[in-house]
Every structure is written in structure tokens, then in C-alpha cells.
Amino acid sequence: KQEVTQIPAALSVPEGENLVLNCSFTDSAIYNLQWFRQDPGKGLTSLLLIQSSQREQTSGRLNASLDKSSGRSTLYIAASQPGDSATYLCAVRQADSWGKLQFGAGTQVVVTP
Amino acid sequence: KAGVTQTPRYLIKTRGQQVTLSCSPISGHRSVSWYQQTPGQGLQFLFEYFSETQRNKGNFPGRFSGRQFSNSRSEMNVSTLELGDSALYLCASSLRGGVTDTQYFGPGTRLTVL
Numbered sequence: 001k002q003e004v005t006q007i008p009a010a011l012s013v014p015e016g017e018n019l020v021l022n023c024s025f026t027d028s029a030i031y032n033l034q035w036f037r038q039d040p041g042k043g044l045t046s047l048l049l050i051q052s053s054q055r056e057q058t059s060g061r062l063n064a065s066l067d068k069s070s071g072r073s074t075l076y077i078a079a080s081q082p083g084d085s086a087t088y089l090c091a092v093r094q095a096d097s098w099g100k101l102q103f104g105a106g107t108q109v110v111v112t113p
Numbered sequence: 114k115a116g117v118t119q120t121p122r123y124l125i126k127t128r129g130q131q132v133t134l135s136c137s138p139i140s141g142h143r144s145v146s147w148y149q150q151t152p153g154q155g156l157q158f159l160f161e162y163f164s165e166t167q168r169n170k171g172n173f174p175g176r177f178s179g180r181q182f183s184n185s186r187s188e189m190n191v192s193t194l195e196l197g198d199s200a201l202y203l204c205a206s207s208l209r210g211g212v213t214d215t216q217y218f219g220p221g222t223r224l225t226v227l
Binding site for chain 2: 031032034036041042043044045046049051089091093094095097098099100101102103104105106
């Protein structure tokens, strides 16, 4: 059974510092991994999707890496800003999983001015 | 292009009642998935619909049901509400629901059961 874990559960950094968020999964037979952002009481915003054949994806200040064999993904956010404060969730897709994402519990990030 | 919309945004019900939530996917998307988010359990998959057929289902009791219409809009129904059903219900749409598709989420419906 797939388990997705995100550590730490919460993180506080001063503005300008780089953020490093971790996601681990127990079953490496995944098709892709997706990173989301969630603001309080709101829906999810997709940040990056990494296919299992890829090692890395980049979008602006965001960079996500994937190491399937070790069951890990890392989301890097460069030069953090107060507007980056949110909960970040990772989710994996597996075979025979129509429409189903399996989520980690998320990392709550606070960027202080 | 308009995003995923969910109605209503907030609902307050009492135990034993039933509730229907609605989700309109992004135009052209034919797959709709539903999730329940609670502080204790996090985000859990309820079910997925494609072309009016349920293709996948999570581990929820039969009180949770759904359907999809020919225009891809979807509804989920919860009967005999319990206190533990209080949650944020999110729907997500994608082109076909396949493993390479990106899912786009709506803002959610906040259900409170008293």
C-alpha cells in the first residue's frame, strides 16, 4: 500500500531564504508526482508535475526533483517571499488509478518579512 | 478558460440530513474526481467519473455516492450525514483522468454537520 510522507509538517523561514520541501513515497511504481499549493480554506493550485521518466521540472522560482528509486521528491523555492506562505502538498499517481491522486499530509510554510 | 467551479461554497447541515454538491469541470475535461479533506485524515480520494461512468472508488461507505452528466458536470451526494462528514470537499477535473493528465482543482465546498 502506497504511503506518502512530507516532513517537516511546518516550516518558518525569513524572506529571501531558499525553501526546501521534502516528499517521500514507499512504492516506487508511480507514473508521476505532482506538487500543489493550498492557501487556507481554498482549493489546490498545481505547481509542477513530474513524469516518472523525468528527473526534474522547473517553473520560475520553483524546481522539483524526482528520484523514483529512492522514493523521494524535493521542491525548491528560490528567494522565498511572504506570498509563498501556504501549505504545500505532494501527490503520486499509480497504475490502474483512474483519477486518483494519493496525497501527503502537506508542509505548512510561513515566510516572515 | 474558466476553471473548475463548485457550488455551493459553504453548507451547514444537521445530522441525518442529506446533501448534494455540484462540480463543473474545465471546458473539454471529461474526467471528474472527488476528494474529502479533513484535518485528521488529510486529502482522501472518493471517486472518479468519466463519460458518466464511475471508474474508480475510494474507501468510503455507501452513503457517499456520485454521478456525472453528459456535459461532464458531476454531483456527489452524502446521505444520513454524520458529524465526521464535516470537511472540505474538493473536485478536480482533467482531460481523460489518465495517469499523465494534470488535475485541476476547484475551490471546494465547506460542509459543516451540526
